[in-house]
Amino acid sequence: MSNYVKIFDTTLRDGEQSPGASMNKEEKLRLARKLAKLGVDIIEAGFPAASPGDFEAVRLIAGDLRGGPVVCGLSRTRPADIERCWQAVREAEKPRIHVFLATSDIHLQYKLQMTRQQVLDEIRSGVGHARGLCEDVQWSAEDASRSDPDFLCQCVRVALEAGATTINIPDTVGYALPHEFYERISYIRANVPEVARATLSVHCHDDLGHAVANSIAGVRAGARQVEGCINGIGERAGNAALEEVIMTLATRQKELGLITGVNKAEIHSTSRLVTMISGLPVQPNKAIVGANAFAHESGIHVDGVLKQPLTYEIMTPEEVGLASNTVVLGKHSGRAALRNWLSGNGYELDRQQCESLFEAFKRLADKKKEIENDDLEALIADEILRIPLRWKLDYLNVMAGTEVEPVATVRVFDGDSLRREAAFGVGPVDAVYNAIRKITGTQAKLMRYGVASITGGVDAQGEVTVKLQENGNEALGKGADSDILVASAKAFLNGINRLEYNKTQKMELTPGERQL
Ligand SMILES: CC(=O)SCCNC(=O)CCNC(=O)[C@H](O)C(C)(C)COP(=O)(O)OP(=O)(O)OC[C@H]1O[C@@H](n2cnc3c(N)ncnc32)[C@H](O)[C@@H]1OP(=O)(O)O
Numbered sequence: 001m002s003n004y005v006k007i008f009d010t011t012l013r014d015g016e017q018s019p020g021a022s023m024n025k026e027e028k029l030r031l032a033r034k035l036a037k038l039g040v041d042i043i044e045a046g047f048p049a050a051s052p053g054d055f056e057a058v059r060l061i062a063g064d065l066r067g068g069p070v071v072c073g074l075s076r077t078r079p080a081d082i083e084r085c086w087q088a089v090r091e092a093e094k095p096r097i098h099v100f101l102a103t104s105d106i107h108l109q110y111k112l113q114m115t116r117q118q119v120l121d122e123i124r125s126g127v128g129h130a131r132g133l134c135e136d137v138q139w140s141a142e143d144a145s146r147s148d149p150d151f152l153c154q155c156v157r158v159a160l161e162a163g164a165t166t167i168n169i170p171d172t173v174g175y176a177l178p179h180e181f182y183e184r185i186s187y188i189r190a191n192v193p194e195v196a197r198a199t200l201s202v203h204c205h206d207d208l209g210h211a212v213a214n215s216i217a218g219v220r221a222g223a224r225q226v227e228g229c230i231n232g233i234g235e236r237a238g239n240a241a242l243e244e245v246i247m248t249l250a251t252r253q254k255e256l257g258l259i260t261g262v263n264k265a266e267i268h269s270t271s272r273l274v275t276m277i278s279g280l281p282v283q284p285n286k287a288i289v290g291a292n293a294f295a296h297e298s299g300i301h302v303d304g305v306l307k308q309p310l311t312y313e314i315m316t317p318e319e320v321g322l323a324s325n326t327v328v329l330g331k332h333s334g335r336a337a338l339r340n341w342l343s344g345n346g347y348e349l350d351r352q353q354c355e356s357l358f359e360a361f362k363r364l365a366d367k368k369k370e371i372e373n374d375d376l377e378a379l380i381a382d383e384i385l386r387i388p389l390r391w392k393l394d395y396l397n398v399m400a401g402t403e404v405e406p407v408a409t410v411r412v413f414d415g416d417s418l419r420r421e422a423a424f425g426v427g428p429v430d431a432v433y434n435a436i437r438k439i440t441g442t443q444a445k446l447m448r449y450g451v452a453s454i455t456g457g458v459d460a461q462g463e464v465t466v467k468l469q470e471n472g473n474e475a476l477g478k479g480a481d482s483d484i485l486v487a488s489a490k491a492f493l494n495g496i497n498r499l500e501y502n503k504t505q506k507m508e509l510t511p512g513e514r515q516l
């Protein structure tokens, strides 16, 4: 038996069945081209009988892709659906009609309202009709994992006799356990030996979170096509995430002995395109393509990864198309992570400086979820360079609203003495800044002003970052407070302190500040 596993992508069909993920034909075409670049073997482009738009999308993709994957359309066993499907895929270099019919008693009794004999007849006529139009016909036994195994085998036999070239065994409602799914595929192979003439395929849903495990169980039992969607999108809880299937086969190739034709370096960009087009975000902890899949924060992990990535990475980020892994600085970071950040950002601190920066960093990390470059730059300025705090906010009062011109009264410490001024402005922040300008006499221009919240909730701490420029000198200022006007005043005064310090020290802008 071949060790090549065909990858059947149904992001454009089953993936599109995710509520809210409908795609227009231009989006589908764009994604189909990307999937072709990813190197999947089959693209299920849609369900042509579903709507004129889906018919057009499948037709467009079939006519567009050259030298690449098989282009497939889904169809019920009804003659009109099959004709419509053929009309849509016939221009493809390698067209496929995919006919499905449910085989479980639950579906027969309640949904199809058909007897087993009627189902067998319908498979024979539907697959036979499709085969009369197209050389490549796939038949799927919807709800196969809940079907009576012997009746399922009978259906498979009929589909093969009618000309099916691929037999797909779906776990439509994600009910199977991996060992059961393995047994089901093995049972079909043992009881319908003629299935060896066709490609045996698996199509698993994730209702109990076993879609990928069941797909791998399927190929271990002899299936040689795996169906799924990028990012694991799809009906209800989704389909098997193809990137996980692909990377499982690649990462455990020695043990499984199976290969695919996928260009793995395209995985990440394909995932991003699917997110963009479907509008379905990827959870950060999602395997392979989640934002945290190659990110490390815990000190012990970062220390290990910096010494040897193999300690905590079972595949390289480059393999799946990411430039590198990321080290995230936060509450759980250790000194190795901080030293790594410092050397990467051009700082040479001695041991003692590193220690005091590390302590300040941990104090900040207890308050703030993620530590950004700006935060570390500010800590270095405060903890290592120890910029003197000449100007310090004492209090401020602001009057603003729809009917008054904003006016602020601000009192500031100048060393040990106090100074107070009032000023108008176009808004409350501008009024505060004009009052501070009067007090400090600064000529600094405000080049950038940004607000971020440090904590959540109504008592969130707001953090203001400003970038100031005066006579060619630039400096960052930061201030945090639950009142955004107070945070703004603190940031402005912090920037003025740093500008004055720069003037006396002729201090260059730090690398982090220069990037801003
Ligand atoms: C497991 C899967 O993912 S299967 C694919 C699911 N995807 C979709 O359904 C998306 C596209 N579907 C559609 O746009 C519509 O359902 C259409 C156009 C196909 C059909 O619409 P309608 O004719 O209004 O039928 P409706 O959707 O209400 O019901 C489905 C009918 O198809 C029948 N049916 C279901 N599966 C099949 C099948 N494989 N072969 C033949 N008939 C089937 C049902 O028994 C039902 O028949 P009934 O109307 O005689 O009761």
Ligand SMILES: CC(C)C(=O)C(=O)O
Pocket (backbone or CB within 6 Å): 014, 074, 100, 140, 141, 142, 143, 168, 170, 171, 172, 173, 203, 205
């Ligand atoms: C049409 C088939 C393959 C399907 O989507 C399912 O059974 O989940």
